[in-house]
Amino acid sequence: MTDMTSTAAGMTAAATPRLKSWSWTELLFVAPYLLLYVVFLVYPLGLGFIMSFQYFDLFAGQAEFIGLENYQQLFSDRIFQGAVVNTFKFVIFTVPTFVALGLLIALALNRQTWWAATLRTLFFASNVLSVTIVTLIWRAVYLPQKGLLQNFLDVFGIQNIALLQDPNWALQAIAVTTIWWGIGLPMVLFLAALQQIPGEIYEAAELDNASPWQTLWHITIPSIWRTVVLVTIIQIIAQFQVFGQINLMTAGGPNNSTRSMVQFVYEAGFRQWTAGFASAAAQVLFVIMIVAAGLQFWVSRRKQEF
Amino acid sequence: MKLTTFVALGALALGLAVPTMAQAQTEVRFARFFGACEADFGTNTDPGTPSNECGVITTLTNIFNAENPDVRVVPEIVEWGPYYEQLAGRIASGDVPDISVMHGDMLINFVKRDMITPLDEAFTEAGIDVEDIAPGPRENVTIDSQIYALPQDFVTWLWHTNSGTMAEAGLGEVGAPVYPTSIEEMMEHARQFKQATGLPYLALTLDSNAMSRTLYTMLMQANYNLFPESTNQIDLHSPGAKEAFEALKQMKDEGLLVLIPDWASAFTGFSNGEYGNLIGGTWQIGDMVRLSEQTGGALEGYVAHVFPAINGEPAVWSSSHSWVMLKGGAATPEKREAALRFLRFLFENNIHWARAGHLPMRTSLMSDPAFTEMPYRIGFAEIPPIAEHLPKDVPQQRIIQPFIGEELLAALQDQKSTDEAFAAAEERVNTYLSRLR
Structure with a gap:
């Protein structure tokens, strides 16, 4: 038994490369960033975790330990439950679209022509706009009776479309806005990855009479797989944190159909003055994001191993 | 002495004097919503021109600053929606404004936390006639027999x-x-x-x-x-x-x-x-x-x-708008005096606020032709009792x-x-x- 244990331990030690011990010089180089990271991220994160077990009055600066009460109230809160569902729906609407559409546009525009360069610039241009400008534009698009969308639909005799006032469509409408706003970044990341693929591979595929579909599936996608994973993880993290466009376009309505988890946290913490309760909601969001991103990362690695 | 040296010394003296002159002005930080309209009313001092809240309060601030060269009221404007969130953040970080606008129904939340200074004595000190404040608005800002705010209107x-x-x-x-x-x-x-x-x-x-x-x-x-x-x-x-x-x-x-x-x-x-x-x-x-x-x-x-x-x-x-002095703000005697002077100015010029559509909070103004002759206001005489x-x-x-x-x-x-x-x-x-x- 002892032998088996020591053998297993020895195998583990052999499999794991020994990490080089750090030196003071190296620590000095990373110290400025490490300090900022600890002060502005690790410390508030820890403080938020502690606050989630307190009744915390942000104004008066008073805190009272209440154990798991915030979490108990949170999980029985109908509005929070709705916010969790809305956030997941939003991630499902947007993340696959960001990945698929971003890749599609990148594939279409990955060529050295003037029109491709113009379109790349156009697609990326929306990325530099602030959330206020984006929501102003899209509110005007979705405006009932007089909006751009309604004017277009009038041609087909479709009337009284009020997407942002319809609980069945409001979240999708915001998802479209978000995709329009943010598609530039996935596109640029995919373009950068596509340009790293050696041309010889495509030449070899051509000599082997590979179809465009076979080339895409067996050469392009595997070659840029790491970028696909990167874009997916970036978008999962970003879309779980959706807030600005929802707050400005629908404020969580109609009928609570667009309230996201971050908006819930914001409202509970700053508007409703229940910072401890908001912190509990923030911890739940944090765990969901870690699990979702981790799961995606794990699945991607497994797929890569095949 | 050469002319260039003389000019240089003169400029140096002026450079030293300007900050001293600026320091002589007491700054009153005035936190409010009602919007920003500097483009339209940034230099206006005619109270008859504006017709909305933003225009009136900007104009009144301009007039006060012009009439009181030793005080400078600096508006710190926040959008209506997130006003109290921002105020919370400022209070939490110790950056407390000297005068802040507050809805009457919000007072209790601040008073319960001991965050607002009662103003009874300050009003006497500033010469504000509390008896002229209409019963409704006065009752609205009175908690445990103490007045915590200067009402501005009926909304x-x-x-x-x-x-x-x-x-x-x-x-x-x-x-x-x-x-x-x-x-x-x-x-x-x-x-x-x-x-x-x-x-x-x-x-x-x-x-x-x-x-x-x-x-x-x-x-x-x-x-x-x-x-x-x-x-x-x-x-x-x-x-x-x-x-x-x-x-x-x-x-x-x-x-x-x-x-x-x-x-x-x-x-x-x-x-x-x-x-x-x-x-x-x-x-x-x-x-x-x-x-x-x-x-x-x-x-x-x-x-x-x-x-x-x-x-x-x-x-x-x-509901009502009112002006409060949060604890921690107006920390020096000079600032307190300047802030109270501004509150008295707002009290005395309450009639102009009515141009935006509000009812004045001073009883003496409700029957004043300056108010009743404004469009539709004569019918508003019935509002205070209801x-x-x-x-x-x-x-x-x-x-x-x-x-x-x-x-x-x-x-x-x-x-x-x-x-x-x-x-x-x-x-x-x-x-x-x-x-x-």
């Missing part, structure tokens, strides 16, 4: 009326529309109006606050107590509350009431003559008067009228108001039943209030 709920289209439907004359005195009569008027003009009789903005204020007003008219047992527990079970709401819903279903996505669209639609009445607030009167002068006839005979007593006795929801607000001990009224409004608007748009909406509103309010310590 109340009303109907903006296009009396031209109302006259077209036989509902009065241009400039003198006829208003309903019961829900049944409102339905009759609305149908008559729709038949004659093809337009909706009433418009309500999809603003949760607008929905709540409308419900509050109708319940106050029915003399209904929303907090019968405790200020931490709302009761929305009244059949009367549902009946009042169902009347609005029926109007919407019949096309007599139209829901407008936002205030900008509501103003545009109203000024284009697209509906007879728009439910709104006193603070919009100044802008409506200006719009009515610019519409070229579409908005004929604009009239502002206190919310009609359609559900019982005359009563209307009201103006009501939620019990001021109810905490976080500005939070629970949208809870109610959001749920009821969902029912008004057929996204849930009336019963579900009232139950959900009550649950949200009571769950939230029970969470507070």
